[in-house]
Amino acid sequence: MSPDSLPSRCPQCGLALSPDTTQGLCPACLLAVAALPTDPDLETQRMVEADLPTLEDIAAAFPDLEILGLIGRGGMSAVFKARQPKLDRIVALKVLPKPLAATPGFAERFQREGRVLARLSHPSIVMVHDFGESGGFAYLVMEFVDGVNLRQAMRAGRFPPKQALKIIPAICDALQFAHTQGVLHRDIKPENLLLDTSGRVKIADFGIAKILNEKGGDMLLTQSGAKLGTAPYMAPEQIEQPSSVDHRADIYSLGVVLYEMLTGELPLGRFAAPSEKAQVSGGVDDVVMRALEKERGKRQQSADEMKTQIEGAACVPSAKFGAPSEISNRALKLGAAAAGAIFIATNIFLLRHFFQELQQDSLNSALSVLLLNVGVFSLILNLALWLGLVPINRIYGVQSPSTLTSPKRWYEVNAHFGKHAFWWSLAVMGAGIAGFYQLPRHQDAYPWAAITLSLVAVVASVISTLWWMHQHPVGKPPHSQKRLVSWGGQAAVGVVIAMFIKSFIVEAYRIPAGNEPGVTKGSHWLASKIDTGFSIGNLVVYEHDTGQPWLARVERREKDGLMLTRHGKPETFFVKWDKVIGKMLFSHFTPDAFPKP
Amino acid sequence: MTSSFHDTRWTLVSRSRGSDTQAAEALSELCEAYYAPVVAFLRRQGREEDGARELAHDFFAKLLSGGAIEGAKPERGRFRSYLLGALKHFAADQRQKFLAAKRGGGLAPSEMDDELADVAVEMPDAEFDRQWALTLLDNALIDLEQEMAQEGKGQLFSLLKPALTGLSQSPEQENLAHQAGLSVDALKMSLHRMRKRFRASVTRRIADTVGSPEQAEEELQHLFAALRG
Secondary structure (H helix, E strand, O other), X not given: OOHHHOOOEOOOOOOEOOOOOHHHOOHHHHHHHXXXXXXXXXXXXXXXXXXXXXHHHHHHHOOOOEEEEEEEEOOOOEEEEEEEOOOOEEEEEEEEOHHHHOOOOHHHHHHHHHHHHHOOOOOOEOOEEEEEEEOOEEEEEEEOOOEEEHHHHHHHOOOOHHHHHHHHHHHHHHHHHHXXXXXXXXXXXXXXXXXXXXXXXXXXXXXXXXXXOOOOOHHHHHOOOHHHOOHHHOOHHHHHOHHHOOHHHXXXXXXXXXXXXXXXXXXXXXOOOHHHHOOOOHHHHHHHHHHOOOOHHHOOOOHHHHHHHHHHHHHOOOXXXXXXXXXXXXXXXXXXXXXXXXXHHHHHHHHHHHHHOOOOOHHHHHHHHHHHHHHHHHHHHHHHHHOOOOOOOOOOOOOOXXXXXXXXXXXXXXXXXXXXXXXXXXHHHHHHHHHHOOOOOOHHHHHHHHHHHHHHHHHHHHHHHHHHHHHOOOOOOOOOOOHHHHHHHHHHHHHHHHHHHHHHOEEEEEOOOOOOOOOOOOOEEEEEOOOOXXXXXXXXXXXXXXXXXXXXXXXXXXXXXXXXXXXOOOOOEEEEHHHEEXXXXXXXXXXXXXXXX | OOHHHXXXXXXXXXXXXXXXXXXXXXHHHHHXXXXXXXXXHHHHOOOOHHHHHHHHHHHHHHHHOOOOOOOOOOXXXXXXXXXXXXXXXXXXXXXXXXXXHHHOXXXXXXXXXXXXXXXXXXXXXXXXXXXXXXXXXXXXHHHHHHHHHHOOOHHHHHHHHHHOOOOOOHHHHHHHHHHHOOOHHHHHHHHHHHHHHHHHHHHHXXXXXXXXXXXXHHHHHHHHHHHHO
């Protein structure tokens, strides 16, 4: 080869050449030679233009196939489009370099890995139909994907982030499938992600890296100039300790691909977050940055996890949040309409009842109506949160930086809050109803009790939700709940409920002394505070002038209170409503509780 | 490669700051080896071939005579960066002198001249790096040729040189083996050895101009990028 006959471009790398530099050799290829590690076995595996079999060679080696043309070639293989006349289907024939097939140990490895790959059947993985050796070539017959690879698609025009985020979940699905089968890809890069004409994505060359070299990533470094090409897609541990790679190396590579799709750049050095370069949310940043963690322990631990995160992040509009009208949906409107209707109906009913039938203490009545309204409203709003009917938005639901990161987080936190607040709303509603019907005997205490209950409801829901969020940090496994804390929380709620019951519903008494017929001296008993249905002969407990609870029987019902008798005596006395504690529900006598005289 | 890092030419120069004779000698050798990129840079700045050579000569003369070139310090970074920095300052200096002389008075150059002088800086930089890589490869090839010639393998070198960057097609390979009087396997082995020696030569040349093995790796990547443009 004299300098005159040299083509103006390097046949290997396409660099423009001039005959008076580096003695007529291609400088880029020379430097690539200089960059190679000095392993003689690996070097012979390099497939260059010169090693590329011609169409005739291939046609001769594969008599069963109709070779239609060369589709492409990588550093280590050539891919031909071929037809299987018997099956009348188009396939892709991948041919590995001849010297490789002659490498000791290759045949067994190829056999073993090929079988695994042929079992890998997934809609997003390029299917391996057949493999073997023919005419000295190791080959794989694969599904033919009519389309372009991601590199070509990216070159044709930058991917809008929406499209980029759309194809990632399918890739994650395929990776997860392969990983559960114990197969790693080891060489995820745009060239290996194919987009067919209908826009579906398929992963090609699954595990080929392993067939080409048992040591995994090693061989990639040995290809001419490949170190400068594929290295950015490789996880740090894949470069440093190729033998230790696991499925998380594929997750890293996919992170690089995603970063490149979004920003058009490779994440080299100190790189910018995707949201600084593209119209994506901070949630996408988190997913990409996590996938690109140098330590694999900090990455997503499975392709499924990455998929969930990317799908979550992809739903959030990029410009953080716009006007509430942007996020309105049918469920939200329906919910608002239902709440409004119930609100109006309740109030019409209450007001009619209030004016026509009952003459009540105005403050307590107004408060009870208010409480009932608040309760109903809160019940409906929180039920919607609990059931996950409320999409992520800026006005309705738990608003915190963490809940706004992803819809998944939003729904989880709001379901928790909604569930708690729903039950509390029921209690508030109950208090409202009780107040409306003047069920509690101590009407003076009602406003305070009502306000306290409402505050407790709000505080309890908020604390519980904050605690839950603390226990379930974003993007990390939940902390294991300490049993003591869990019990403590439940006990606190129990105490609050018990106090509420004691104040408004029932109270237990022990009658220290008293000889009311039918009640044993020293027995315990339970008084209902909400029972207004006092009838003649009922046992009631009332507050005596001494401040002690005393027993008596109902003789007659008056407008302002009860006429009672004691000891079966005929004379009656009047007790005002606010001194009447309640009607006896049941009594219980424990003989040992009092020493016998 | 790592062990030889203590006494490469560039570490020698940067440690002594060019004051002792050994360091001056090392700097001289380095400058001699990288004459071409300097000329390429000056030509890219719009000078004639002769003018560029003359200026390059002046530049090296000043550098080697120990004349301080403002803004360029040898103790930091690589020889390539150092040389380029020194060259830029030198060239800018010369340009100002030239322009001042042309205007015919001891007038200080206006701000605008500075700006104009800086506009074309990006392109000459890239050309400097590209030429640097080419020079380095050229030198490495010459090293290899000389080494092999000394061993009486000069003819084998010229025979195998075209195949250095890749394996030839099978018939050509056989042809080559026949010409060299070797079997195909022996030919492949010879090629492999030759590549290995070439690699060592390039590595040595790069190591000569940087301060640490990490820098050597970076330098290689940088030069690769410079070549690919």
